[in-house]
Amino acid sequence: MTLHRRRNARDVKIATPTPPRGAWSAHPAGNSALASSRGTALVGTSLLVLGVALAAANLRPAVTSLASVLEQVRGSVGASHAWASALTALPALCFGAAGVLAPRLNRRFGLARAVGWALALLTAGLGLRVLDGAPAVLGGTLLACAGIALGNVLLPVVIKQSFPHRLGVVTGIYMGALAGGGALGAAVTPSLADATGSWRFALGVWALLGVAAVLLWSVGARHTEVVADQPPQPRRSLLGNRLAWTVTVFFGLQALVAYVIMGWLPEVLIDAGVDRTTAGLYLAICTLFGVPTGLLFPPLAVRMRSQSLLIAVLTLIGGLGIVGLLVAPSAAPLAWTVLAGFGMGVFPLVITVIALRTDDPADTASLSAMAQSLGYLIAACGPFLFGLLRGLTGGWTTSLVLVLLVTALQAIVGYAAGRPRTV
Template identity: 40%
Template sequence: MQNSSAPSSTSPSSGRTAIQGAGLLIVGILLIAANLRAPVTGVGPLLGLLQQAFGLGAGAAGLLVTLPLLCFALVSPLSAWAARDLGLERTLFLALALIAAGIVLRSAGSLTALLVGTCVIGCGIAAGNVLLPSLLKRDFPDDMTRLTAIYAITMGGASALGSVCAVPLAQALGWSWALTAFIVLPLAAMLAWLPQLRRHTAPASASRARGGAMWRSALAWQVTLFLGFNSFVYYVVTAWLPSILSASGYSAVAAGNLHGLLQLASALPGLLLVPLVRRLKDQRLLAAGMAACTVLSVLGLIAAPGLAMAWVPLFGFGTGAVFILGLSFVGLRVATPQQAAALSAMAQSVGYLMAATGPSLVGRIHDAAGNWNLVLGICALLSVLMGIFGMLAGRAGKVIGAAHIG
């Protein structure tokens, strides 16, 4: 009787413990996700103030968005390798610590501290960008699409809150304190992640020796360029939208609120895409449709800037949907967690390297042209290319030629 009763007495407790453990892990993942965009995008509404404070032109000011993107590109391939030695959980905690340290340094008051702190933030975010998809593929393989959408929603929500609050905080306390306020995000995530430090597991990552096989896959390049063009366009508009709107007569507060609306709208597609991605045999039309939304919104800002209340959320919705689709492709177009990590590192590295050229480059184009129409026209053209690669990446299938990665 004792042997037969033991399972019934221990099984419910074990089940509750497992559920609680999974719940804590998901909370930690979402709080980490809240740090992966807001500390960078929150600078956009403050670029005008920072230009005034340090006497920067548009091209130089664009470095404040370009530098973290460049760090994303350079650090992303190294993140999984570092996690192999330190453990996935400790590496993510270290990434949060870097984001927190970078926020403090960025707010110190000097131009050098502003730039160096921005780079430190970028290094921390890069690790989270690469390792979270791998963690989801490893620990939640059956819920990959749903959890990807949820953490994308969290990213967008945190970014929206940061954008809306940035200008009022700067007006009340100064730009330094407005940037310091973002410290709340990594500190909360570090606290929630503490229980995970008891684990010391290797990431689902590609090996050093064989990771290059992913780079020879045509499908992997299609996924990468789909995300890369989206990153370029998104970060250009995110960096300069307040300036674009100000040039059209919007106040700083109104521009900041619309910037926040963009971030919020970029989170909403997750609610729609989860059931669609699961039901569709391939995602070609979905990818093309979301790219079309981006093209239309950018052209709308050129033709009718007075209707920015319509164009801005449409842009956020389109680019947010492409981002979620691209992250989903990282899981859907591979067969193993190791391939997911390899494709994630490839897409992050190339995609963010493309994006890093954007804000500063278009800032210089604006300075030369004297208006934002040429910049927006370039974004529309690149969004068309994004749609083409989205249709290629959206075809049902798996990466071939990299099955031996691991």
């Protein structure tokens, strides 16, 4: 009887495809808490769609633009590799805290103001980090990443509540703007730095995009009484559940590899002989893989009884890119970048796995909260250790070997997480 009931629950979930990267289910715990915290939604107008798109376009350039000129910034402010490592670890640390802070902001201010404050915080951070030396860069990046982290959680809630009948279309717009903004930050910033001779100008100009988002959001976001108040669903603790820990570690390992790539790939390529502008373009190409993988893999995964093989294959493809960067970085840097970007397609799969490894929405929320909060703490160690080892050894070999070992472990843990069972 229990087995029959679990199969039925699983069938229901598989019948509804999991949204791709950046969609409503990308943070089930945060979304559940946010959706039940107020009785208002935003009016789903075309202007709000533009506001969501422009806001999403701001959620990646703060990270990818800095990565593309990181060594210039570090040298200019006289900072160490340890400082640069801490800088690249900030996004993951902030993302781990967002699930706790975002519901409180929504309860206090409502969605319109909460998103507006997140965008304002992001814009202020982008402006602050180019004003002075190393402390300003670090502090400004922290503020910007805090705004990004809140936006990551809040914007999918806006999409779900305000566009329930156009969820796929608006989610696609959101994902495209998210990936496009990240790619633009990586591709354009080195050229701006070269053309102006100033990394401060090249980074600071992205604050203008933030200002535009704040202004458009303030005009387009209006509340309406359409969502009834609902008490949040009770959630059980999964800290003693072995499968929950497997999914959590899987989430943390894939995020660790992803943030190492986003934070350090340009510097690895530059040391291999690639010019800075081209290295930024390669990071942009890597970032753009989030669109096709997010659209393709989740619908495929939910139709499979086990996701283990798909997870392992994608992880190993990404591992081939790391091997290339380790063994012959100058031989085919574009090929290594493409392979690494393809391997980052594991992210939408881990989000799908969180839904498939649970039997009801309350467990999904609990598993998501555990996997993302603890997983991002694991992920934050990656960029920090990667840069720290570079500073200690004077080369990238040890750092890349570490990432390769993590990738191998990710394949093993991911294979286990993809097996058809529930918490």
